[in-house]
Amino acid sequence: MAVRGASAVSLPEDWPAHPDPILALNRMGTFDWDLDTGLVHMDAQAYEVFDLLPEEFDGRVGSLTVRVPQPEAARLDAAVARAIKDGSENYGAYFRIRRRDGTRRWTHTQGYIRRDGTGRPRRVVGIVRDATEELAESEVRSLRAAQDEAFRQQTNVVQAVSATLAHARSVQDVIGALKDTHGIRHLGAASLVMGLLEAGRIRLVAEGPADASVPGTQVTRIDEPYPMSEAVRTLLPRFIESPEEFAEGYPILWPYLTDLHVTSAAYLPLIAQGRPIGAMGLLYSDRRGFSSEERAVLVALGSTVAQSLQRAMLYEREKDLAQSLQQAMLPRTIPSVRGADIAVRYRAATGGGSLDRDIGGDWYDLIPLPGGRVGAVIGDVQGHDTHAAAVMGQLRIVLRAYAAEGHTPATVMARASVFLHELDTDRFATCLYAEADLSTGVVQAVRAGHIDPLIRHSDGTCRRVQVDGGLPLGLSAEFGRLEYPVSTLELDPGHTLLLCTDGLVEKPGADLDDGMGRLSALVADGPEDVMALADQLIQLAEERGGGDDVALLLLRRCVAEAPPAGGRLQQHVASGDPEALARARHLIRAAVRSWGYRDRADEIALVADELITNALMHTDGSAIVTLRALDHGGHRLLRIEVEDSSSALPRRREAGEDGVSGRGLLLVEMLSEAWGVEARGCGKAVWCEFRLDG
Incomplete structure (x- = not known):
């Protein structure tokens, strides 16, 4: 009603109006x-x-x-x-x-x-x-509507947190789900504290702001005067509705919380399968008291958190046991090898959504062998579970045993396949076994369904090496195809051999060749030191993630030194095996080159080839070729010996103008400084020597 001044104007006849x-x-x-x-x-x-x-x-x-x-x-x-x-x-x-x-x-x-x-x-x-009652009722309705909306929001937060907790696989995952933007802050809490019950004591695993740390509360007994201890002890929630109640009930704790302006708190026991596993506290700075609906929501939240924590702790225990099993199956240490720098790495699978997906059958091994040789193994048993890890451990042991017995790489692989086939398992395995002679750089590689190795050259370039392969271990024995071709590689000083499992290469939906190309580029751009390179490659695998584990072995041949006096290299050449003769020829040529006499490697290999061929042609058995570095009278000598089981001595004959036979010993005599024959038990050894320093 507007305030207006009165005047002397006459009032109307019907004024004032009569109310109903x-x-x-x-x-x-x-x-x-x-x-x-x-x-x-x-x-x-x-x-x-x-x-x-x-x-x-x-x-x-x-x-x-x-x-x-x-x-x-x-x-x-x-x-x-x-x-x-x-x-x-x-x-x-x-x-x-x-x-x-x-x-x-x-x-x-x-x-x-x-x-x-x-x-x-x-x-x-x-x-x-x-209108007092009308507006009072309206305010009550508005207040109730606001309370209902707040209750719905809290319920939605609990549902969202519960959905997130369903994927938690560790205690830290549970804490993270509660602390993120969809967690406790949407419940109105300012901070969170959580403790787990261990051997009758409560160990804090999460606490509020850094400046709210309370001395002596990292580990407490359940009979101490703290609200978390009380919740565990009584198995009942403890709601503190005012600062005065907090200060009166917990005088030891309250002084450390005054700067946080705590006005109320809710401490919830975490109970799983009828027994306490810990407690959780929510601290508030802008409210007093809790309605019955809010208490019910918080109790439900505590129950959900307890179940998630129990699952997470069980998962962590099982994962520790499984990883301990897997680590026990892998070599505890890698032996140092003279003439090579070695680096090995293993990364478990992640993100598979189950414990088994974190366990795999990938492995590596390094086997010292006689004569300065070393066997390098990389393999992958089918599957990602504890059974795959157990099969991997057995297979690694038998491969090591067969190699240490002195079998050829092809035989090692064939016997390992038979062993896996005879195990009570339906698993197969891919594997690559490389036997390297570090004094010569000759590497004999056998591949059973595995990916090819890489070689990084001393100039930094990197290439994929094509290795002839056979069927995976277990399958080759099942189908009766135990032949494994041997590929001979040459590893010069400063070159690095890289063996890995497909987890380092493969990406879902990507071609394997593209993956090998990417890996080659990464190795070429990586550091020269094998330890640093291995760290870089495994870090990239960590960042990429994925559901497959990764095993990696790097072997870098060091710069060769002059062969020591008495140094010895030996190779068995079977009768009727042309590949064995070619491997021996390659072995001798590589040895001479690696010892610094590259300009004479071809003629020495030619002479050795003639001696081996004579032994195989004119005797019934196999031959053993030995290469020795000698120091005689201050001169460096290289001695080749070819031993066979026949006592018949070789004879030098004139070949004639058009003849082919008879030229072998003549060639040996022309190219070497000296040659001769020595009796060896029931057989003999034909030898020749080359002077290398003059």
């Missing part, structure tokens, strides 16, 4: 406000609404300010003026009055604007009523 008696029954008062005179007439119920006596009101609007505070009067006057200005017929507004005893009460008014024939407003008639 029904309005009085509804506790509504009426008023008639003459806009020309500014006088207001109110009935008895209106006086009661304004808490006025008739003698206290002179009929002027301005006199109502004793009950209507100025801010409310200004807001009400603006509502009336706006209705008059825009041509409205009525208006309505809520405003507060100050009662006689000083209390405030909500009031509602609704007015009807009467205009004359020209549209000029002349009167406002309307009602006033007490």
Whole structure:
């Protein structure tokens, strides 16, 4: 109602209007406000609404300010003026009055604007009523709606946290799920503390802000006066609803929390399968007290967290056992090898969603062999579970045993395949076995369904080496195809041999050749040191992740030294095996080159080839070729010996003008400094010597 001054204008004949008696029954008062005179007439119920006596009101609007505070009067006057200005017929507004005893009460008014024939407003008639109960009910409804919405939000947060916890595989995963943006902060908590029960004590695994650390509480007994201990001891939640209650109940703990402005807290026991496994505390800084609905939500959250923690702890224990089994199956240490730098690495699979996916059958091994040789093994048993790890351990042991017995690489692989086939398992394995003579650089490689090796050259370039292969271990025995071709590689000083499993190369949906190309580029760009290179490659595998484990072996041949006096290299050449003769020739040539006599390697290999061929052609058995470095009278000599089981001595014959036979010993005599024959038990050895330093 606008405050206007009165005038001497005569009042209309029908003024004041008579209220309907029904309005009085509804506790509504009426008023008639003459806009020309500014006088207001109110009935008895209106006086009661304004808490006025008739003698206290002179009929002027301005006199109502004793009950209507100025801010409310200004807001009400603006509502009336706006209705008059825009041509409205009525208006309505809520405003507060100050009662006689000083209390405030909500009031509602609704007015009807009467205009004359020209549209000029002349009167406002309307009602006033007490709206306190109405607004109180509205506020209660709004409050309840807000509480219901908050409860729904908390329930949604619990559901979201529960969904996240379903994927937690470690205790830290559980803590992380609670601390992230969808966790405890949406429940209104300022910080989280959590402790796990271990041997009758509570060990903190998560605590609030760094400046909230309480000395001596990292490990506490369950009988100590702390709320977390109380929750574990009683198996009941502990709700602390005010700072005063916190300070009174836990005087030892409270001084460390005052700077955090903690106003309330909820400590929940974590119970799984009927027994406590720990407790969790939620600290609040902007609330006091907990409704029954909020308590129910928090108790449900505690139950969900307890189940997730139990699963996580069980998973971690099983994973530790499985990884211990796998690590026990791998070599404890890698022996140092003279003439080579070695690096090995293993990375378990991750992200498979189950414990078994973190366990694999990949392995590596390094086997010292007689004569300065070394066997390098890389392999992968089918599957990702503890059974694959167990099969891997057995297979690694038998491969080592067969190699140490002195079998050829092809025989080692064939026997290992038979062993795996005879095991009570349906698993097969891929494998690559490389036997390297570090004094000569000759590498004899056998591949059973495995990926090819790489060789990095001393100039940094890297290439994939094609190695002829056979079927995977186990399958070759099952199908009766135990032939494994041997490929001869040459590893010069400074070159690095890289063996790995497919987890380092393969990517889902990508071609294997593309993966080998990427790996070659990474090796070429990587550091020269094998340890640093292995770290870099395994780090890249970690960053890429994936569901397959990775095994890696790097062997870098060191710069060759002059062969020591008495140094010895020996090779068995079977009768009727042309590949064995070719391997022996390659072995001798590589040895001479690696010892620094590259310019004479071809002629020495040619002489050795003649001696071996003579032995194989003119005797019934196999031959053994031996290469020795000798120091004689201050001169460096290279001695070749070819031993066979026949006592018949070789004879030098004239070949004739068109003859082929008979030229072998003549060639030996022409190219070497000396040659001869020595008796060896029931057989003999044909030898020749080359002077290398003059």
